Amino acid sequence: MDDIRALKPNQLDALREVANIGAGHAATALSQMIGGTIMISVPRINVQALEDVSPMVASPEEPVAAVLLHMFGDLTGRTLLVFPRDSAIRLAEMMLRRPQGSSKELGELEQSAIKEAGNILSSAYMNALSDFMGMMLLPSPPSLAIDMSAAVLSSAYLQFTSDRDFVFCVESEFILQESEERLRGLFLLLPDPESLQAMLRAVRVS
Amino acid sequence: MRVADYAVGARGDMLSTLGLGSCVAIVLYDADAAVGGLAHILLPDAALARDAGNPAKFPSTVVPLMLREMQARGARQSRVRARIAGGASMFANLIPKGGVNVGERNVAATRAALADAGIPLDAEDTGADHGRSVFFSLDSGSVEVRSLKRGTRVL
Numbered sequence: 001m002d003d004i005r006a007l008k009p010n011q012l013d014a015l016r017e018v019a020n021i022g023a024g025h026a027a028t029a030l031s032q033m034i035g036g037t038i039m040i041s042v043p044r045i046n047v048q049a050l051e052d053v054s055p056m057v058a059s060p061e062e063p064v065a066a067v068l069l070h071m072f073g074d075l076t077g078r079t080l081l082v083f084p085r086d087s088a089i090r091l092a093e094m095m096l097r098r099p100q101g102s103s104k105e106l107g108e109l110e111q112s113a114i115k116e117a118g119n120i121l122s123s124a125y126m127n128a129l130s131d132f133m134g135m136m137l138l139p140s141p142p143s144l145a146i147d148m149s150a151a152v153l154s155s156a157y158l159q160f161t162s163d164r165d166f167v168f169c170v171e172s173e174f175i176l177q178e179s180e181e182r183l184r185g186l187f188l189l190l191p192d193p194e195s196l197q198a199m200l201r202a203v204r205v206s
Numbered sequence: 207m208r209v210a211d212y213a214v215g216a217r218g219d220m221l222s223t224l225g226l227g228s229c230v231a232i233v234l235y236d237a238d239a240a241v242g243g244l245a246h247i248l249l250p251d252a253a254l255a256r257d258a259g260n261p262a263k264f265p266s267t268v269v270p271l272m273l274r275e276m277q278a279r280g281a282r283q284s285r286v287r288a289r290i291a292g293g294a295s296m297f298a299n300l301i302p303k304g305g306v307n308v309g310e311r312n313v314a315a316t317r318a319a320l321a322d323a324g325i326p327l328d329a330e331d332t333g334a335d336h337g338r339s340v341f342f343s344l345d346s347g348s349v350e351v352r353s354l355k356r357g358t359r360v361l
Contacts, residue, residue: 150337154226155309
């Protein structure tokens with residue numbers, strides 16, 4: 001694929017469908033892990049110039065916890081899971097079976113729980129894609145960053161992509177609705193440009 | 207100020223750019239004239255990008271551009287000095303052995319662009335693995351670098 005901006009509407013639909021299947025499986029894995037119902041949004045496809053990528057949380061300086069993994073095999077790219085800091089803390093509490101409010105910060109144990117959550121979600125997402133497209137996909141070990149959202153995102157995009165002008169990402173939002181709070185996370189699939197064409201071939205959309 | 211952008215200002219202005227990761231902020235300042243500029247570069251050089259149309263994306267093109275605009279507002283090149291911040295490596299354990307580290311390359315390319323323009327580099331807060339925001343006061347000439355992990359540092 002020479003230009004990721006040239007994708008046709010039916011190709012975008014197909015990619016959205018693929019992402020929906022992946023996110024569905026990841027949501028199931030997450031809800032089993034923490035015991036609660038997780039809702040997912042309809043996946044959104046973003047094709048943007050690097051300098052135009054808007055912060056996906058409130059402000060460019062808002063602290064987030066982000067887990068990045070490489071995807072290897074028949075497709076290459078990355079998956080990125082982003083939680084606003086408060087959601088990350090709550091997620092860690094749920095994974096560690098601790099009462100709400102027991103964690104005030106993202107210490108070593110909490111960080112390890114979030115990394116594990118990223119691992120499980122990404123693996124579930126990739127497994128679903130593997131099955132659906134008849135491909136082999138393998139995740140790398142996870143890498144965690146807790147920092148300003150703009151710094152984390154621009155680094156994740158810039159450092160690893162082969163296209164340093166445009167970002168192509170498929171974004172799904174996870175929402176856990178508990179009695180009075182909302183745990184929110186974003187899952188991004190960042191396929192390398194060469195892999196987009198392979199995905200479209202696998203789902204037979206030209 | 208946005209990513210891959212720059213601005214020039216004078217007395218009374220405050221220039222800032224938020225959430226730098228592997229990007230680098232370049233501060234140029236002529237203290238006598240109280241004229242300065244701030245750029246937020248994205249990539250070390252145009253060879254890494256297909257769309258090289260935006261000069262503010264790269265240090266080698268934005269430094270001369272900022273200098274010209276600063277001179278138009280009364281700065282003198284011989285008095286201009288530089289400070290830089292950014293160029294972090296996040297998710298560094300995922301970079302393959304021998305692979306390009308964009309943060310490090312951005313810092314190296316920025317130093318080279320400043321040397322080419324003959325501008326002395328007075329101070330820097332670069333590298334490591336954390337994000338930074340930069341606040342540049344044209345009145346005092348002070349450059350504050352804020353990070354979530356290390357707090358505030360004045361360059």
